[in-house]
Amino acid sequence: MRKCPECNNLAEEELKICPTCGYPFNGTEELVEEPDNTEVLESLEENEKVEDFIEEEEVNLKVDESDLTQLKESFNEDDSQNKNDSQNKNVSEEQVMNHTENVPDYSEESDVKDSTIPEEVETYQIVDAPELENKKHKINLDKRTICEIAGGVVLVASLMCALNFNGKYHEFENKYKKETKKVESLNNAYSSLQSTNASLNTTIAELNTKIEELENGAAKQLVDIKNAYEAGDWQKVIDLTAQLHAKYNGTPEDQEAQGMAQASQDQLNQIAAQKAAEEAQGYETGITYDQLARTPDQFKGKKVKFTGKVLQVLESSGKVTIRLAANDNYDTVIYGQYDSSIVASRVLEDDHITIYGTSVGTISYESTMGGTITIPGISIEKIDQ
16 A cells, blocks of 8 residues: 555555545655554444445535535645645546546445445545545645744844844944043043143243343343444434333343433433524524535535525426536536425526525536536525525
8 A cells, every 4th residue: 555645545556646635646655554454344434434424414425516626726725835746736627526426325225344345435435525624724734834934934033133233232332432431541631731731831931931031121122222322313212211111120221221311312402402503593504615525424414505606407397406606616516406486486597596405415416528426415495596
């Protein structure tokens, strides 16, 4: 006998298809020995019970079209869930009909013990409506099992993801703690640098004060006062001494500067007195042409007065330049310049005039012969025509 791996029922070895579930045999099924007489009698008793059940319920074992359709759907579902049952698609409606037609009609009473039940009848009597229901329940159970397996896989995957996430979380947490420690260390270093910077700024301020003292302190100011005194800039000496006295009152530098400031004030007083005398004297200073020609710097800024003949007149943009022969002597020529607004009428060549002005030293110009001529220069302030 051949044992069906699908329904675990026995079938003849020469059969190609399991008569119970329609499983196609491929020669790899388990072979078992035929059951002994006791098992046959038990099987006959079970068949007798089946026969009694059929007679009492008057069930027609002939399969109608709806049963066939239901059976085919059951086989199709079984094919989709079990790859090993792919050949069940070849089970045709005619084979099922042949199996159902071969089932004998037990509507009439007969003695089961006296008759021999064919093996085919014994096999096909097992295939009834309850068995089909069991088949459906089995298929449904397989689907549920698959769903449970899938759910288990999803659960395992979720647990693995959770464990992975937990591991990464702890990893990033450790990194965060390390970075936090680094930040704290940097903050401490920054605070230390700030303290150092504040200390350095204080030192820099002190050094700047010392530098300021060296550059602009009493000693430096005293040097500037001495330089101004030697240059004869009396008023500057007095001003710088006042600044030094305001900041360094009573210091040796202040005392020395006060002496130079007093001397400078004496010089200014003398100059003022001399200027007042000159102003009282007016232009009648008695300064001669020879004095202006020989020592022009000594008389620069002094008031002078000369009378003579006009040798040349040059007019340009409100200014007039003349050459005057003092005392009509062509060897004592004076170079003078004035504003045209100081005269009522123009000065012309060969005019005899008297000029009043201030000595400006000497003036040099090029002659018509190409030589350089240097003569005294006067800034004319008044003209008598």
